[in-house]
Amino acid sequence: MAKVLMKGNEALAEAAIRAGCRYFFGYPITPQNEIPQYLARHLPEVGGVFVQAESEIAAINMVYGAAGAGARVMTSSSGPGISLKQEGISYIACAELPCVIVNMQRGGPGLGGIQPAQSDYFQAVKGGGHGDYKVLVLAPATVQEMVDLIGKAFDLADEYRNPVMILGDGILGQMMETVEFSTEKIEISNSEKPWATTGAKGRKPNLINSLFLDPVELEKHNLHLQLKFESMAKEVLWENYQTDDAELILVGYGTSARIAKAVVDQARALGIKAGLFRPISLFPFPKDALQEACRQAKHVLTVEMSMGQLVEDVRYNLEFKIPVHLYGRVGGMVPTARAVLEEVKRWVSSGEEAGNA
Template identity: 85%
Template sequence: MGKVLLKGNEALAEAAVRAGCRFFFGYPITPQNEIPHYLAKRLPEVGGVFVQAESEIAAINMVYGAAGSGARVMTSSSGPGISLKQEGISYIAGAELPCVIVNMQRGGPGLGGIQPAQSDYFQAVKGGGHGDYRMLVLAPATIQEMVDLMGKAFALADEYRNPVMILGDGILGQMMEAVELPPEDQQLEIPSKPWATTGAEGRSPNLINSLFLDPLELEKHNLHLQDKYERMNKEVMWENYKTDDAELLLVGYGSAARVAKAVVDQGRERGIKVGLFRPITLFPFPKDALQKASSHANNVLTVEMSSGQLVEDVRYNLEFKVPVHYYGRVGGMVPAARDVLAEVERLVNLKREGKES
C-alpha cells in the first residue's frame, strides 16, 4: 500500500484499529476530538465497540473492565481529561492491566487553552495518580511515527501487563502528513491472556485486584511492580541527529524536537557544532544513550513547550556533569527556530569567552 495523506489524529486512530484495538471509551476534548470521531464510525466496521462515556472518569473505568477481559482497548484525551483519568490509571497499573492511553497535550494549567503544549510531561512520566506506579511513555515526533508506535504500544502493554501512554500534542494531532499504514490483513501476534476474566468454566476463577489490606502483601506487590518497571529499561528508544561531534547538544521530544532539528541544520551552516538527542521513550528514559550523545558537549539545551519539565530529567540523567540549560515557550506558544538558534549562539559565545551563563 502506498502513502496516504491523513490528519494525525485520524492516522493514529486507524493505526490502533490495525493494531487490533477493538474497544474505545472516551469523552470529547480538543485537540484530540478526531480520534473518537473517527473510531465511532470505524470500530463497528471491524466488529469493535465505541462508547462515548458520560465523563472521562467513566471512560477510564470502562477501559479497566475491557482490559480485564483481555481485550485490546484504548482511550484518548488531552490535559484536563487525562487529569480526570488519573485515579483509574493508577488502578489499572496496580491491577496490571494492558491498555493504551493517548494524550494530545494542550496548554495548561487549569482549563488552559486548546493550543499545543508539552506541559503534561511530569504527569505522564512520574505517575500522575496516587501510589508508586509507572506507565511506559512513547513520544512520537511525526505522524508516521505515531502510526508506527501504535502497534508497539499495544505489544508493550500486553508484554508488561501495563498501561502505555502515547504522548503527543495538538500540533501532531491536527497537522497532516503522508503516511504509510500497516496492512489491514496483517497477522497480529496477540499473546494469550490466561489471567483474564473471561469466565471460569473448566478452570478456577481469575481475580483482578489492586487492593491489598495486608501491608506485607501490598509491599510484595509493589516490589514486584518496581522490578517490572526496571525490566522496562530494555525498551528504550531514541534518535541521534548529528551528535557525533556536537559541542552543544539540544534535547527535545515530539513537536519541539522538530524545531530543534531545524536549529541543528541552521547552526551547522553557521559553523556551530550542534546536535540533537531526541528521546522517544520518556519512561523509561534512555539515560545511557543521552550520556553517550553528550560526550563531546560543553553545554546541553532542552527545547520544550513547557515551563521546564524535561530539563529536570536531563539534568538528573546526565548526573549534573554537563551544564544543562532550558529554552521553552508556554501556554500554547511554540518555540521558533530563530529564537532557539539565538540561544544556541549565546551559549556558544559565553563558552568562547570563558563565562558562565
C-alpha cells in the first residue's frame, strides 16, 4: 500500500479499525479529539459502534462492558480525562479484561493547558488507580510507530487479558507524517475468548468480577495477577542509537526522544560520544537493555516534558551506579535541541565520576 499523509490522531484511529477495533467509547478533550471524531465517522462503515458517553467515567465503564463481552474495544483521552477513568481501569485490570486506552498527554496538574506534556508517566506505569495492578504501556515516537503499535496493543491486551495503554502526547497527536498501513484484515471472534460473557446457552455461565469480599480469595487473586504482570517482562521494546561507544547516554521516550536523537547527531559532530536509549515499552521497562546501553557511560541525561518522572525509573534500573541527570520542561513547553545540547556539554565537561549521582 502506498504511503499517505495523515495527522497522528487520525492515523491511530484508522489503525485501530484495521486492528479489529469495533467499539469505541469516549468523551471529548483536547488534544485527542480527532481520534473520536474519526472513529465516529468510520467505525459504522465496518459495522462498529461509536458512543460519545456523558462523561469519562461512563466511557470507561462502557469499555468494561464491551470487553467483558469479548469485543475489541478502545477509549482515548488526555490528562484529566485519564484521571477520571482510573477507577474503571482498576476494575478492568482486576477483572482481567483486554482493552486499549490512548492517552495523548497535555500539561497539568489540574486542568492545566492543552499543550503537549509527559507528566502522566507515573500515572501510566505505576497503575494510576487503586490497588496493586499494572497496565502495559507503549510509547510511540512517530506517527508510523503509533500505527504499528496500536495493532500490537490489541494483541497484547488479548494475550494477557489486561489493559494496554498507548502513551503519546499532543505533538504526536497533532503532527502530520507519512504512514503505511498493513493490508492484513483482522477479525476477532468470540470463540477465541471462551471466558467472555456472550450468553450461557450450551455452556456453563462465565463470571467477570472484581469484587472479592473474602480476604483469602482477594489475596489469591492478587498473587495470580502479580505472576501475570511478571510474565509481561518479555514484552520489552526499545531503540538504541549510537550507544556502542557512548560516554553520555540520553534517555527519552516519545517526542522527547526525537529531540534527543537530533542532539546526539549534533554532539557527535562536536566530537562528543553521545548516544540515545529510547524505551518504547514503559511497562515493562527494558532494564537489561538500558544497562547494556550504558555499560561504559559516565553520565546519563533524561530528556522529558515533566518535572522528573522517567528519571526515577532510569536511576532505579541503573541501580544508582551512574550519575543520572534530568533536563525537563513543563507546562506545555517543549525541550529544544540547542538547550539539551548545552546540558550535554555541561555534564561532559563536569568531570563528575560515576557513583556520585
